[in-house]
Amino acid sequence: MKFFVDTADIVDIADLAETGLLDGVTTNPSLIAKSGRKFLDVIAEICAFVSGPVSAEVTALDTATMLKEARVLRRIASNVAIKVPLTWDGLKACKALTDDGAMVNVTLCFTANQALLAAKAGATFISPFIGRLDDIGQDGMQLIRDIRRIYDNYPHLKTEILSASIRNADHVTQAALAGSDVATVPPSVLRDLVKHPLTDKGLDAFLADWKKTGQSVL
Secondary structure (H helix, E strand, O other): OEEEEEOOOHHHHHHHHOOOOOOEEEOOHHHHHHHOOOHHHHHHHHHHHOOOOEEEEOOOOOHHHHHHHHHHHHOOOOOEEEEEEOOHHHHHHHHHHHHOOOEEEEEEEOOHHHHHHHHHOOOOEEEEEHHHHHHOOOOHHHHHHHHHHHHHHOOOOOOEEEEEOOOOHHHHHHHHHOOOOEEEEOHHHHHHOOOOHHHHHHHHHHHHHHHHHOOOOO
């Protein structure tokens, strides 16, 4: 499974990119607003750090203006993925952009039917929001399983499942088990994946034993 990080914080992106674990970045208007910086500048800087897809979201609601905004965003770098909402206008924009060779991330997906429509419109990625479904008492992970089953039924559909609104490490595990192609996670969740108390305990024991030897590698 690929790991994308869901942030517009260039410091976090640069740090995580050094691990070699980062396959891409997703952003949205809320994350850009939190950064306090100009949208186009942020996307350009992120693309300089990351060779994989960098999702940049249009803000228009009608197809024509979405396509105008997409033209601006695509000029930033070749790895920009245009993020469009899962609406009729968004699907029209998806089709037009995909036909023109752009990567498209269709976002705010909450049903398997929506995911099927996005795939038929040529989406590169579909972004089902796990956590937000959990928030209203539904099983967000079941949506990932349903989409995976539908896509597998029709091999000509090439859309990748990008699990979004991931809140914790268990969400990542479950998304991987469900067959999600990508998980986009906050930096804190990605860092949490490496943690386990027994790892810490074992390391402490090794260091204590090493100290007793009185030796030094350097």
